[in-house]
Amino acid sequence: MQEPALNLSPSPGDEFKTTTCYMCACRCGIRVWIKDGQIRYIQGNPEHPVNKGVLCAKGSAGIMQHYSPARLRKPLLRTGERGSGEFREIEWDEALALATSWLKPIRERNPDELAFFTGRDQSQALTGWWAQQFGTVNYAAHGGFCSVNMAAGGLYSIGGSFWEFGEPDWEHTHYFMLWGVAEDHDSNPIKLGLGKLKARGAKIVAINPVRTGYGAIADEWIGIRPGTDGLFAFALIHELLRADRIDLEYLVRYANAHWLVIRNPGGDDDGLFARDAEGHALCWASTPPQPSPSRCEREGAIAPTGSSQSAASSQPTAPSQPPTTAPSQPPAFAHSVDGDATPSLSHREGEGRGGVALADAIDIHPAVVGEYTLPDGRVAIPVFQLLAERYLDPQYSPDAVSERCGIPAGTIRRIAREMAEAAFDSNFSLPIAWTDSWGREHREMTGRPVAMHAMRGISAHSNGFHTCRALHVLQMLLGAVDAPGSFRYQPPFPKQVPPANRPGKARRDNGTLDAAPLGFVHGPEDLVVDADGRPKRIDHAFSWSYPLSAHGLLHTVIRNAHAGDPYRIDTLLMFMANMSWNSAMNTRETMRWLTDRDTNGEYRIPRIIYSDAYASEMVAYADLVLPDTTYLERHDAISLLDRPISDADGASDAIRHPVFDPATQPDSEGRARDVRGFQSVLLDLGARLGLPGMSNEDGSATYRDYADYMVHHERAPGVGLLAGWRGEDGSESGKGAPNPQQLQRYIEHGGFWHAPIPESARYYKMANRDYLQWAHRFGFIATTAPIVLQLYSETLQKFRLAAQGHGALQPPAEHRERVATYFDPLPIWHEPFEGAQTDSGTLPLSAITQRPMFMYHAWGSQNAWLRQIATRNVLYLHPHTAARYGIADEDWIEVSSHHGTITVRAKFAGNVQPDTVWTWNAIGKRKGAWKLAKDAPEAGQGFLLNHLISDITPRGDYANADPVTGQAAWFDLRVSIRKADTAGMSAPQFLPIAGDADTIRSLRYGEAMRRKDHG
């Protein structure tokens, strides 16, 4: 019998369109295959620099996101009580006229009465600019409750950070440490990278209370107790210092190890850097500074060729017992002096005389330990001396931290030893010649093959900022920042430390803010506070409460808006932020604040405008709903001005462009949808409001829509949202005049643009002349000056001095002690607030929540295909822990915190540190939301850990947040557990949201295709 002819490679569709995935924040390139006008298949784009063809389960399930029954259909105007979910559909003209009538008087009266906050959207370059043009300081995106500690910790230390700022050197690292990683930060790029490490046999160490996802394939899992990562890092630093296993040459070349810090207890300059009259940092050099060499003299200098750390090992001057008084023979570091091919690190007999020198001078021997008298008589100490004094203290020894961290001291010592061996003993280097910022030519790039990646798990604690800084100090000590094999910056990073852009706070004559509302404060003078030091922002960002809140505080907005603290607002405009459910702490109260009325019967938050593509829990709390499109129906810019998708070898940006016109995509009931991309709506509103930059003199709109803005808007001359194919003929990159054909060029090139970094510029970017010139040409950095890594943060010290009573701007009394305590210029560790303020006998366990790899917050957990993986979540706990409390597998249990009690189902898991319980985030849904069936397991058996998490500390005197950045401390939660008296349903349950959940038909995707395919 003849075999039937089989087509082993059927085409998935009639055609494909390339765009960018939006099923999580990685922004992989995708090909959307279309057949008979419907999506047939989503494929990873093999050409795309982010994912190189790889697609994850979420990305594939984008089909169900596009056809989701939960898609909104038309603008909605509230008809019932706020929160009931009762609306009537209205036309766009009415919706936009209404929004304009609400916003126009605000702009004329006081723009700060508009609070504009967005969730996980990817258009902050637009939304932040829009807020600036409106003139409100009250703008932020979701970073304050996500991972601002990670971003700020990095940007205030090394001018970059993990994830969107940098990546491990997947090709070369020998030792990779994953710290507390949230599983979608990053997603496909990390999977690709982990595959490379596995293939090469590099060691992967996962430090996380829970072993899931990437940790599951690690060679070693360190089940650390939540909130103790900083202590663990300090113990590693302690061991490296004690064993002289650090890279002093690197620390002096690229960091501020040798910068002199003034020691003047009680003085207003105590802890600041010693500087010359022009403000340049000074060091102590045992060879008097030479006149600055000319460029050609510098270029004649010879570079190091080998591992400097070996010199440190053989001639240890890194102080295992650092002197506390002026040494008669200060150790000195040969900073590429006299053409020595291998700079040496040595005590130099008889070189105690010395003098001050510019810290960035070359041909000097700067001291890294000791105590020195400046020409003006003040005493100063090198940063490294302070650092060594701090971390060599016995309180940071492995034995001292072991029990608190839950890690055996021997393991800590071994990990430190393994890191040092990987960094220094492999003698790994790349044969790539390069030139540093001072013109010195190097024949090769010295490797330090220890890489790290970290994310929310370590940052979402009230001690997270300092923990993130601690990791960067650890990297710096190993010389493992942008060296081959280590962490690598992704353009446009590194940036100057801290980045130059300060938060806007004053309004110009035309009503716009003087700068974007978010930025980086450099000192008290940049705070957004009034003359009495009180916050001027509704979220209290950049106030004495949370001075370095670079991403704002989305998690404080609703409480403060309800309380009128510091003032009443008129309108809350939100986009893609599910603030009445999984994006809120203190969920029950948040819902009350959103619906509470004042004594006049008016809502305390008078108006709420909300935009989303889906019927999330938050939609019910809006007065006006502006329906967004799906990600396959709109334009987006994945911009270098925003959250870039570059990799360490090149700069990239990308677009989304409509695969479908939403008018042709009916809802699941077959009804026409009338939805618009929020970004286009925002520009339309801006034009109607007459905002500068969005409206012309004749009142017409400057931009047709977001696509038009992406092409024609210039943030600075020649700089727009997209860097590719600029210039009138599309021949320029980075900077150039707008190109009317730019989007077409992107579409022709697969939806993305990529500019490779020259080979000589790919490492040591902070002081690599070729890189800095390349980055400057693209407009990523303002100057080509080297970027100095900051072991010691003078910015933090300026705040501490203010809190100690120095300077013109000082914190109000209630903030002094906190600022003085937590603004330490060197990383510190403190017990997370919730643990410190509750009784560990009553609340003995930590509880954490993390996103499942197969979902992205609430977006994924309403997706028909992803729901088949999990429709309910459980609380995982170690069997030994369960036995302690008399709990059996799958029992229903009560979980209590200082804030409340929930009832959930327990499940045994051996992959969790025994003092920790955990669950998946955002699977639990409120009945009636997301157009799920009324008996959907997500509502009946799923749950939110958020119901247990307060938005304030147990003492009630501060946000449940980091005291430096205000980052929400989700992972500080402490709980107790007991067997529940009831079973079968999770608690609390809230009143169902009104809607047509029980009228919708089943989603029948593919039925017609199958019938056609099979005749």
Ligand code: SF4
């Ligand atoms: S990793 Fe994220 S962006 Fe990439 S395919 Fe998966 S869901 Fe899409």
